[in-house]
Amino acid sequence: MTDFFTDAHDRLRTQVAGFAAAEVAPRIDHMERTGDVDTGLARLIAAQGWIGATIPREHAGMGAGHVAKTVIIEELSRVSAAAGAIAQASQLGVAKLLHFGTAEQKQEWLPRITGGSLLPTIAVTEHGSGSHVLGMKSTGEQTGRNTWRLTGRKAWIGNSHLGGPHGVVVRTGPGTRGLTAFLVEGDRPGLHIPPHPTMLGLHGFAFGELHLDGVLIPDANRIGEVGEGLDVAYSSSILYGRPNLTAVALGIIRAAVDHTSTHVLDRRRYDGPLADLPTIRERIGGMEGRLVTSRLTAYHAAASLDRGLPCDPDLMNAKHGTTNAAMTSVREGLEIHGAAGLVAGQPIARLYRDAACLRAPAGTDAVQLHRLASRTLGPHHPEWSARFPTPVTSGPYHPARTRPAGAAVPA
Numbered sequence: 263m264t265d266f267f268t269d270a271h272d273r274l275r276t277q278v279a280g281f282a283a284a285e286v287a288p289r290i291d292h293m294e295r296t297g298d299v300d301t302g303l304a305r306l307i308a309a310q311g312w313i314g315a316t317i318p319r320e321h322a323g324m325g326a327g328h329v330a331k332t333v334i335i336e337e338l339s340r341v342s343a344a345a346g347a348i349a350q351a352s353q354l355g356v357a358k359l360l361h362f363g364t365a366e367q368k369q370e371w372l373p374r375i376t377g378g379s380l381l382p383t384i385a386v387t388e389h390g391s392g393s394h395v396l397g398m399k400s401t402g403e404q405t406g407r408n409t410w411r412l413t414g415r416k417a418w419i420g421n422s423h424l425g426g427p428h429g430v431v432v433r434t435g436p437g438t439r440g441l442t443a444f445l446v447e448g449d450r451p452g453l454h455i456p457p458h459p460t461m462l463g464l465h466g467f468a469f470g471e472l473h474l475d476g477v478l479i480p481d482a483n484r485i486g487e488v489g490e491g492l493d494v495a496y497s498s499s500i501l502y503g504r505p506n507l508t509a510v511a512l513g514i515i516r517a518a519v520d521h522t523s524t525h526v527l528d529r530r531r532y533d534g535p536l537a538d539l540p541t542i543r544e545r546i547g548g549m550e551g552r553l554v555t556s557r558l559t560a561y562h563a564a565a566s567l568d569r570g571l572p573c574d575p576d577l578m579n580a581k582h583g584t585t586n587a588a589m590t591s592v593r594e595g596l597e598i599h600g601a602a603g604l605v606a607g608q609p610i611a612r613l614y615r616d617a618a619c620l621r622a623p624a625g626t627d628a629v630q631l632h633r634l635a636s637r638t639l640g641p642h643h644p645e646w647s648a649r650f651p652t653p654v655t656s657g658p659y660h661p662a663r664t665r666p667a668g669a670a671v672p673a
C-alpha cells in the first residue's frame with residue numbers, strides 16, 4: 263500500500279480523521295434521529311477546501327488528485343457514510359467543469375468551489391430513465407440565440423438541497439448526440455427543490471429531486487458542445503462517481519470491522535469473549551480479508567487515474583467489488599451483533615442501511631458487469647480514462663515523492 267501514498271497523503275488522512283472525529287461524529291445522532299439534510303455539515307466539509315481535491319492549483323484547487331480524494335472520502339465515511347457521500351457528490355459535480363468547461367467557466371466556478379462557497383452537483387437521473395440515461399425526458403429548447411429553457415424533473419441528485427450550481431443534462435435533440443449539459447444556479451427562477459424524502463440510509467445527505475419548470479439559462483452556462491451531454495454524464499459517472507462510491511464503501515467496510523471487532527472482544531458468552539469462538543473468528547477474518555482487497559482495489563484504481571493510465575475496468579471493478587464487499591461485511595457484522603445490533607442508534611445498524619444506498623449510483627451491479635463483459639466479448643468502447651487523462655504531475659501529492667521505504671503508514 264505504501265506505493266500509493268506520499269507523506270502529504272498521510273498528513274491529509276490524519277487531518278480528515280481528526281475533522282471527522284471532532285466535527286462529524288457529534289452530529290450523527292441528530293442526523294439519524296431526524297433524517298434531515300445537514301446543510302451545516304456540508305458547508306463545513308466544503309470550507310475545508312476538500313471539494314477541490316482534484317481541481318488544479320491554477321484554479322485555486324488542491325491539485326491533489328484521486329488518491330487524495332479517496333483518502334478524504336474514506337476517512338469521512340469511516341465515521342459517517344453520509345458525510346463521505348456529501349464530499350463525493352460535489353467532487354463528482356466538479357468533473358464536468360474539469361473535462362468540458364471553457365477557460366472562462368473554469369475561471370468563474372472552480373475557485374468558488376474550492377473556496378467552499380459552492381457545492382456543485384451532476385443531475386442526470388430521472389424517475390423514468392435511471393440506468394437508461396438516453397431515456398431521459400427533461401428537455402432544453404433554444405428560445406433565442408443565447409438562451410435555453412429547461413423543463414423536467416431530476417431524481418436522486420447527490421447534494422440536491424445545497425444550492426448548486428447543478429450540472430443538469432437534458433434532451434435537446436434526437437438520439438445519442440441529443441443530450442446537452444447546463445449549469446443551473448440554485449437561485450434561478452423556475453428551479454424548485456421539493457422537500458427531501460426520508461430515505462433508508464445516508465441520513466443527513468441530500469439525494470432528492472430538482473424540478474425545472476421552464477428555467478431560462480444563458481448559453482454561456484452550457485457545458486460542452488450541444489449534443490455532448492451523454493459524454494458529460496458518462497465521464498462524470500465513470501471517472502468520478504465510481505471511485506467516489508468505492509471510497510464511501512471502503513469507509514463503511516473499515517467501520518464495520520472496527521465496530522464488530524470491538525463488540526466481539528467486549529461481549530461475553532460461555533465464560534469468555536465472543537471473539538474466542540472459532541466461527542466468529544472465521545467471520546471476522548472474512549471481513550478483514552474483504553477490507554484488504556477493497557483497499558487495494560480502491561487505491562489501485564485511484565492511483566491509476568493519478569498516473570494518467572487507462573483504467574476504466576479498474577474503476578468498474580472497484581465500484582462493483584467494494585460495494586458488494588460492504589454489503590457482505592455489514593450483514594456479517596449485524597449478524598455477529600445478534601439482537602444488540604438491531605437497537606436504534608447502533609452503528610452497525612446504520613452501516614447496514616448506508617451500504618444499501620451505494621448499490622444504485624454510478625451504475626448498478628448489472629451495469630458494471632455488463633460493461634466489464636463488453637471488455638471481453640465486445641463491443642469495445644474507447645476508455646474515458648484515456649480520453650481525459652489528468653495525472654498529478656507535481657507538488658506534495660505527486661506519487662514520485664513517496665516516503666522512504668519502510669516508513670510507517672498511519673492506521
Ligand SMILES: Cc1cc2nc3c(=O)[nH]c(=O)nc-3n(C[C@H](O)[C@H](O)[C@H](O)COP(=O)(O)OP(=O)(O)OC[C@H]3O[C@@H](n4cnc5c(N)ncnc54)[C@H](O)[C@@H]3O)c2cc1C
Pocket residue numbers: 351354383384385386387388389391392393394417418419420421464469619620622623624625626627628629632
Ligand atoms: C445515494 C445515491 C446518490 C445518487 N446520486 C446521483 C447524482 O448525483 N446524480 C444523478 O444523476 N443520479 C444520482 N443517483 C441516481 C443513480 O444514478 C441511479 O439510481 C442509477 O442510475 C440507477 O437508476 P435507477 O435507480 O432508476 O435503477 P434502474 O435503472 O431502474 O434499475 C433497476 C434494476 O434494473 C437493473 N437494470 C437496469 N438496467 C439493466 C440492464 N441493461 N440489464 C440488466 N439489468 C438492468 C438494475 O441493475 C437494477 O437492479 C443517485 C442514487 C443514489 C441511491
